[in-house]
Amino acid sequence: QAQAVPVAIDANRPGPVVNRDIFGQFAEHLGYGIYGGVWVGPDSPIPNVRGIRTDVVTALKALKVPNVRWPGGCFADEYHWRDGIGPAAQRAPGINANWGDAVEPNTFGTHEFMDFVDQLGTEAYLSINVGSGTVKEASDWLGYMTGPTTTALGKERAANGHPEPYKVKYLGLGNESWGCGGSMRPEFYADQMKLYARYVRNFNPAQKGPNAMQRIAVGPDGAKTEYTETVMKAWKEKTWAWDLEGISLHNYTVGGWPPHLPSTGFGEADYATLVKETLGMDNLIATHSAIMDKYDPEKKINLAVDEWGAWLAPAPGTNPGFLIQQNTMRDAVIAALNINIFARHADRVRLANIAQMVNVLQAMILTDGPKMLLTPTYHVFRMYTPFQDATLLPATFEAGVYRAGDVTLPRIDAAAVKAKDGQIWLALTNLDPHKPAEIVPEVAGRRARAASGEVLTAPNVNSHNTFDAPNTVAPKAISAQARGGRLTLRLPPKSVTVVRLDF
Ligand code: AHR
Helix, strand or coil: CCCEEEEEEECCEEEEEEEHHHHECCCCCCCCCEEEECCHHHHHHHCCCCEEHHHHHHHCCCCCCCCCECCCHHHHHHHHHHHCCCCCCHHHCCECCCCCCCCCCCCCCHHHHHHHHHHHEEEEEEECCCCEEEHHHHHHHHHHHHCCCCEEEEHHHHHHCCCCCCCEEEEEEEECCCCCCCCCCHHHHHHHHHHHHCCCCCCCHHHHHHCCCEEEEHHHCCCCHHHHHHHHHHHHHHCCCCCEEEEEEEEECCCCCCCCCCCCCCCCCHHHHHHHHHHHHHHHHHHHHHHHHHHHCCCCEEEEEEEEEEECCCCCCHHHHHHCCCCHHHHHHHHHHHHHHHHHHCCCCCCEEECCCCCCCCCCCCCCCCCCCCHHHHHHHHHCCCHHHCCCEEEECCEEEECCCCEEEEEEEEEEEEECCCCCEEEECCCCCCCCEEEEEEEEEEEECEEEEECCCCCCCCCCCCCCCCCCCCCEEEEEECCCCCCEEEEEECEEEEEECCC
């Protein structure tokens, strides 16, 4: 039996705030991500509110989703917002050329997305079309969404049912402009980006001053640093005429391109490979942050990891253009490790969006007609809700390693925070699929008397939920009391635990 591992939490050295926006979601027009997953239409027998699935909204509300990025992804750079407004019967269908040439019915457009945002009680993160659109098109979109009804665009919005201006918290200035968003040289993108940063304005009076819309420029593709350097240099040399609040980083856990590792039925070698790759997110953020520090030592610019997650082989028998994959206990571990990394980089990472919310890649929810299931990743997001806007506390531990073949991984990972209500929460991941771990939380100067919260584990790393067995991977309550002044927590193999410490 291995020795219990002390995890030292320093409550006297509070770190930065873990911005709740790191728990953001991403909903692209891709496969069943929107159509079927969120939107079923008002005439559907599937219970809905104005066409939006009630079961999906109810489930997502429990995650306290801070923001949703929409309409893409690659889709965003071919999206023309005028196709998605006005009476539904008059909206012209188009082709979703990025994702399987599916027919895009345009029945889910600006108003439907903002209704979804309202129903969820979240914030909008809009990605505008820089690849195939124009500055005027994007500027008109924001004019339509946020302008007063005394303007033609604001009047048109009111005529379409929403006199109040919409709130747009984040604006993405293009998507992957180094790839599907136009294959632009970084210098060319930086020049384009300045035009969008200047002319795409938010007129909502409620978004002046501290609530101002934040503009997120395209940043690095994984480890490549050209965009980071060029966009940050442009920002450093900016004039009064434009500004930025963030740059994006996209990085998936893939296991080699094109994605070929199966989402179910895999063995320990695949598990260890993908978990190791996930841990590379830490170094990636550190690398880009160091470049950003050269131009922005005050860390004004946010590094927004607005696409992350496991990207695996399409589930057998599904349309490969729809990016449908299952979600296992391995995905739960991947999610928890990424969240811990973002929290530890809270001084620079203040926005992140998992790809994607429903039915696409590492999803929270899978649907099949009227059926819905919650994935292991969903449960991790719900268990971590006390981390939203909490203060990071340094947590140090030495737990040794877990080895699988050539791959060596830390045995556990831990992150601690002081929540907004002053309570201390500890998140622990046991990466080892075979051995439990015993943890002794030590909070400087204070002895915890008890711990309570939830633990997520499963029979195997590849265990997953199905429509017939939706609770194979589901959290369970966990609690522990101090004995002889010492509080010990037992972490099952391959598990994610989030507990509150009581003193
Ligand atoms: O999330 C799927 C795709 O991955 C997005 O559309 C694109 O931005 C990225 O390459």
